[in-house]
Amino acid sequence: MTRPLLIAGNWKMNKTVSETTAFIDSLERKLPGNLPLTVVLFPPFVALSSAARHIGRIQLGAQNMYHESSGAFTGEVSPVMLQGLCRHVLLGHSERRHIFHEEDAQINRKLRAALEFDLQPVLCIGETKEQRDGGHTFEILENQLTRDLEGLSVAQIQKVVVAYEPVWAIGTGDTATPRQAQEVHRFIRTLLENRKIDSQRFRILYGGSVKSANCRDLLCQPDIDGALIGGASLHVDGFFDIIQKSITVEKLGG
Numbered sequence: 632m633t634r635p636l637l638i639a640g641n642w643k644m645n646k647t648v649s650e651t652t653a654f655i656d657s658l659e660r661k662l663p664g665n666l667p668l669t670v671v672l673f674p675p676f677v678a679l680s681s682a683a684r685h686i687g688r689i690q691l692g693a694q695n696m697y698h699e700s701s702g703a704f705t706g707e708v709s710p711v712m713l714q715g716l717c718r719h720v721l722l723g724h725s726e727r728r729h730i731f732h733e734e735d736a737q738i739n740r741k742l743r744a745a746l747e748f749d750l751q752p753v754l755c756i757g758e759t760k761e762q763r764d765g766g767h768t769f770e771i772l773e774n775q776l777t778r779d780l781e782g783l784s785v786a787q788i789q790k791v792v793v794a795y796e797p798v799w800a801i802g803t804g805d806t807a808t809p810r811q812a813q814e815v816h817r818f819i820r821t822l823l824e825n826r827k828i829d830s831q832r833f834r835i836l837y838g839g840s841v842k843s844a845n846c847r848d849l850l851c852q853p854d855i856d857g858a859l860i861g862g863a864s865l866h867v868d869g870f871f872d873i874i875q876k877s878i879t880v881e882k883l884g885g
């Protein structure tokens with residue numbers, strides 16, 4: 632397979648530093664020796680440096696960052712500060728867009744900064760329930776992608792991971808069906824192909840109420856390359872169960 636699956640846990644505003652390191656120690660002990668997929672955890676900022684001392688095969692990411700490298704931006708965290716602590720950074724998560732009113736232009740600045748400082752951006756896009764019900768899903772996703780990736784070169788876009796997270800599926804228990812998710816992932820891959828991206832080497836994750844009971848059916852889809860998991864990543868046994876199920880996913884074509 633040209634795109635090994637990526638299973639990511641987005642902890643949002645959950646877990647203290649000691650809870651983070653205990654989780655990581657436990658998960659590292661459970662993971663099999665030859666891990667055929669990528670496991671990434673996105674703990675809160677304050678836990679990143681302790682987490683970085685505990686990881687072995689697990690990779691780390693930040694849940695957000697500011698686009699400037701330093702300066703008078705009280706409360707923000709810069710890409711320079713993240714360098715050396717983590718490899719990935721989540722950008723444009725729907726909670727950032729909807730609760731903190733982040734707009735595409737700002738997400739675009741963050742993407743450029745992440746790439747400049749060699750962080751791997753995981754760009755989240757997704758439509759609301761009203762947008763889906765109104766038949767606007769593809770148009771919304773194309774707009775988000777176009778604005779968020781504006782001005783990036785083909786080589787830069789190639790380094791991005793996209794996470795399709797329908798807003799109506801996040802934290803609701805209301806997962807997209809494998810067919811709905813596959814349809815969107817195929818659409819996103821086609822958009823990337825139109826931009827001359829090598830789409831076979833481009834990872835597109837699904838997020839939104841992924842759990843042990845539905846992960847296999849989603850990950851079996853040809854264009855779903857992994858999962859971004861919120862609630863179901865908070866308990867180590869449940870998250871490990873998802874990882875184990877993901878390991879058994881075999882894809883044709885890939």
Ligand code: PGA
Pocket residue numbers: 641796800801802803804838839840841859860861862863
């Ligand atoms: P959920 O969250 O798995 O709890 O729906 C996913 C996310 O917000 O990344």
